[in-house]
Amino acid sequence: EPEVTQTPSHQVTQMGQEVILRCVPISNHLYFYWYRQILGQKVEFLVSFYNNEISEKSEIFDDQFSVERPDGSNFTLKIRSTKLEDSAMYFCASSDTTVAGANVLTFGAGSRLTVL
Amino acid sequence: AQKVTQAQTEISVVEKEDVTLDCVYETRDTTYYLFWYKQPPSGELVFLIRRNSFDEQNEISGRYSWNFQKSTSSFNFTITASQVVDSAVYFCALSERRSSASKIIFGSGTRLSIRP
Secondary structure, three states: OOOOEEEOOEEEEOOOOOEEEEEEOOOOOOEEEEEEEOOOOOEEEEEEEEOOEEEEEOOOOOOOEEEEOOOOOOEEEEEOOOOHHHOEEEEEEEEOOOOOOOOOOEEOOOEEEEEO | OOEEEOOOOEEEEEOOOOEEEOOEEEOOOOOEEEEEEEEOOOOOOEEEEEEEOOOOOOEEEOOEEEEEEHHHOEEEEEEOOOOHHHOEEEEEEEEEOOOOOOOEEEOOOEEEEEEO
8 A cells, every 4th residue: 555654753853953854755646744743732734735836834834944845756844943842743644635625645654853 | 714623632431332522623614624533552644534514424434433514513423332443542634625735724632542
């Protein structure tokens, strides 16, 4: 069964460092998402991406965050200068649903980011 | 603005009991989509069901059933004859038809524990 692959599974970084989280969406999917989940809390939307540009973003997704699809297969989330509160599980998701709003997301296993 | 409320933070039942997880949503749109996702202890998010706002028919899939009522803005999920493997956090979610990659907003989740 096709799956969304995320790397690394766990990253520990020092506050202020840059972090790149990588995702390989399902190959025929066109819609891409990043969510985060602080331990034990709700799943929060960060950003959605389609046709090489951001489709929607949340208030969390400020100037320290960026996304990129550098090579047609990977989808990356960059955090420029990490803060303690960025510690969370980051989930990538992709969808092939073409009807706006009806996107069924297939999630990756997540990348746990720990900021010290 | 879209909002999803899952008032039940935790539910614990004995195996074979029926259990209903409540979900109440808010949206100003007439066209929207509702979802349920499951997050087992392993941490991944697994899609269970999607309904659109024009389809109020209840749905049954094995031991799972969903009751969508627009009049009360609710989309409740019932597990019949619960099993230990049903233990997970269950998230209700809502998407409005905003863009090609519309954001999906999750509720805070209900942690379901099934005791043997």
